Amino acid sequence: MLLLRVRSLANRLGESLLIIPAVMVLGAVLLELTVSRLDRILEPRSLPGFLRLSSEATVQLLSTIAGATITTVGVVFSLLVVSMQLASGQFSPRVLHTFFRERLGKVVVGLLTAVFTYCVLALRALPENLESTPTAVPHLTVDVAVLLTLVSVIALVLYLHRIARRQYVGSIIASITEETVGQVDAICRMRRHLPPREPPDVSGLGPPLVVSAQVSGWVQQVNTTGLLAAIPPGSVLRLETRVGAFLAKGIPLATLWPRPPRGETVGRAIQASLAVGDRRTTRQDVDFGLRQLSDIALRSLSPAVNDPTTAIEVVVRMATILRPLLLTELPPQVRVADNGSVLLQPWDLDHAEYVRHAFEQLRVYAAPHPQVAIALVRSLRMLWEAVEGADRLGTQRELERQLDLTLQGCERAPLLPADLEAVREAAMHAQNPLRQLAPPNAPVVH
Numbered sequence: 091m092l093l094l095r096v097r098s099l100a101n102r103l104g105e106s107l108l109i110i111p112a113v114m115v116l117g118a119v120l121l122e123l124t125v126s127r128l129d130r131i132l133e134p135r136s137l138p139g140f141l142r143l144s145s146e147a148t149v150q151l152l153s154t155i156a157g158a159t160i161t162t163v164g165v166v167f168s169l170l171v172v173s174m175q176l177a178s179g180q181f182s183p184r185v186l187h188t189f190f191r192e193r194l195g196k197v198v199v200g201l202l203t204a205v206f207t208y209c210v211l212a213l214r215a216l217p218e219n220l221e222s223t224p225t226a227v228p229h230l231t232v233d234v235a236v237l238l239t240l241v242s243v244i245a246l247v248l249y250l251h252r253i254a255r256r257q258y259v260g261s262i263i264a265s266i267t268e269e270t271v272g273q274v275d276a277i278c279r280m281r282r283h284l285p286p287r288e289p290p291d292v293s294g295l296g297p298p299l300v301v302s303a304q305v306s307g308w309v310q311q312v313n314t315t316g317l318l319a320a321i322p323p324g325s326v327l328r329l330e331t332r333v334g335a336f337l338a339k340g341i342p343l344a345t346l347w348p349r350p351p352r353g354e355t356v357g358r359a360i361q362a363s364l365a366v367g368d369r370r371t372t373r374q375d376v377d378f379g380l381r382q383l384s385d386i387a388l389r390s391l392s393p394a395v396n397d398p399t400t401a402i403e404v405v406v407r408m409a410t411i412l413r414p415l416l417l418t419e420l421p422p423q424v425r426v427a428d429n430g431s432v433l434l435q436p437w438d439l440d441h442a443e444y445v446r447h448a449f450e451q452l453r454v455y456a457a458p459h460p461q462v463a464i465a466l467v468r469s470l471r472m473l474w475e476a477v478e479g480a481d482r483l484g485t486q487r488e489l490e491r492q493l494d495l496t497l498q499g500c501e502r503a504p505l506l507p508a509d510l511e512a513v514r515e516a517a518m519h520a521q522n523p524l525r526q527l528a529p530p531n532a533p534v535v536h
Contacts (some may be wrong), residue, residue, distance in 0.1 A: 116200060122215070125228075126231055151236075155211035155236075156210055160203075166198055201241065202242050215231075259390075259400050267410060277415070277421060278415045287432075290432055292347045293333060295347035296349065298346055299345070301360050304339065304341055306337060308367055309365070310333070310365040312363070312373075312435075316363035319359075320363060325431050326347045328345045328436065329436075330342045331373045337366055377447055384451060387405065387452050388451060398461055402462055409472060410457070412444065416473060417480060441477075454468060457500045460512060467516050471520070497514060497517060
């Protein structure tokens, strides 16, 4: 439970725009105090220096750097806000978390703010009789200020280059895909150590304890180890939600058989094993990655954007995620601890539900676009062939259903006969070159 809270706090701090700049400003204060002290206690000629400025030029230079850096901070904030606004309007509001975690932007803001703080403190530390005593000019302080300014300029140029590249829709799609595939790999690793179990019969365990949600929000993480440790040995806990679901305050969160003597304590421990926040995250939530990609495709197919090429890229990226996901065994919905405690997670998504969530909305809006529909039916056919020999009957039926509905939508859409025939041919064409075209056991499409 403590680890879950630490991870949740780390995620929030990672998306905060204030942490890195605050740390860098604090470092600038300590740096200025150290450098000023060295300027006072060491002989001027013994200090290395790149610049040897007069007292008047020193004040002018530090003032110019301070004014320029604080102005540039406003420019960087404006660029960040504009880029997020463009991404939200053109792609999806749910992709903004990728911008919140952009470390380089936070480093640039922190560096510019730190340089401003350093120069202001350096100006404050200048002696009042600086003009009458040229030997009191803090040459080392000025050199460090110039060095920090050059580093800030280089970081700003790199940031402008990076933010321009991140506005490219392909980069956003690739980033979401990579993150989601990472979660699929985590599922594969988890599955290796969890054998399937049969759910126990709870009818004879007596009245249960129903634990209600104390806050409203999205379920971001579930600590299954913490849940099993929170309940007494031999108990059966059924989780009434899943990662990625929305919880309303007061609704049942979990049900525990039999009712323990210290129900309130156990209930608090169960609630602490779930991380609930005001937005979804990709941690433990493969479905959210598919949701983001689907939103981008739907936005690209809208009349305001009209970008079928982006929708085609989303379709092939979805297939990249779904292929390993459909070929791996999902974590079992029944887990048994060493002390006999049982955790039931009946609301976790299965393979067929992942397919439905990925393509259910997209196929509706892809029907009037023949090239998008062709990419969609090819991906569905490829996935069907991938799971054909993997004992995935329910998944195959869902893929066949999506294929059939996609073709029905194309038949009702205003497509030319040649375009409709191209979609049908793509649906029947084997994607695996080792297979025959349209084998006898191919999915039936109309």
